[in-house]
Amino acid sequence: MRILLTGGAGFIGSRVAGKLVEDGHEVRVVDALVHGAPPVFPEEVEFVHGDLRDPDTVDRVLGGVELVSHHAAMVGRGKEILDGPRYVGCNDLGTANLLAAMTRRDIGQLVLASSVVIYGDSRYDCPEHARVRPSRRTRADMDAGRYEPRCPECGAELVASAVREDDPLDPPRNVYAVTKLAQEYLVGAWANETGAAAVALRYHNVYGPGIPYDSPYSGVAATFRSAVRAGRAPRVFEDGGPTRDFVHVSDVVSANLAALRWTGAGMRAFNVASGEPRTIGQLATALTEAAGTPAPVVTGEYRPGDVRHIVASADRLRAELSWRPEIGFHAGMREFATTEMRYAS
């Protein structure tokens, strides 16, 4: 199949490119290289240095393409609203340009690199009031060390569980999440309107070889890995109890291959998660133990807008596309503790 891979020079995209070629696909990568020099691609990959915000570039790179794997995006929390114009431009204008050009060229298959950030929090149940949406955590709560979300009715601590694809999407809490949610809405509208087939892969926290060095744009895995690399103790926020699911980049790549098998019409969303949620404290400890570097320090710091728990179930991806993650938490962390890293964002 002739595939256009946007963002194919990035952490995840570059791995997807290699695997697509290995599986016999013809791959053209388009990337604006926001992190600098591109990686070394297999020689079969055609690389175009271009920006999705430019409609002429988008139209040009779609020539002869049958399917688009859309990974290009500005990622992470960054400088929040100060980064708004760039995030909205790259993530949403870029996606709109892509969908318009695909429609003009009658290209009807797309895989979107989406994110679990669009859910906001995990699912929560109150012992008294069943399923509830928690109140947002206030600065006063966090300053007092009250980190767990509480029931908006009775104030009781809530019990978190995994979100599923049909759960409501929370009003997003940061600029990145807003733009990722808008991407899915744009793709959904396009697929419904044109009868195209779109898969939204909602990645959890991705880690593995080639992860970027720590920067204001990094997630917690890159931040802790950078600390370990520098021989520093990772600084663990809150009480170390926020829960995430850390999924290895090679399992994300295999989810992308599985997504090519989806043949429905409209948009279908799939969570991509290891199924082994861990706290950020456990992540820091696993990494420092594997690397033999100083133990983590729990600091009680916090970032307003961070969610306490976000964990997603990948049962749909397993059931409908026969995907199985292959790298468990401890094996993945042993590798990650010493793996190479890439560009500073």
Ligand SMILES: NC(=O)c1ccc[n+]([C@@H]2O[C@H](COP(=O)([O-])OP(=O)(O)OC[C@H]3O[C@@H](n4cnc5c(N)ncnc54)[C@H](O)[C@@H]3O)[C@@H](O)[C@H]2O)c1
């Ligand atoms: N890394 C994660 O944990 C994670 C989690 C959930 C979702 N995702 C999604 O996966 C995708 C890839 O993420 P990543 O971690 O590999 O990030 P990355 O920053 O390494 O890669 C993104 C690539 O997109 C390119 N890009 C950005 N704006 C562009 C534009 N306007 N035109 C062309 N190229 C542009 C960048 O140059 C970069 O190479 C993103 O869509 C991201 O939102 C990542």
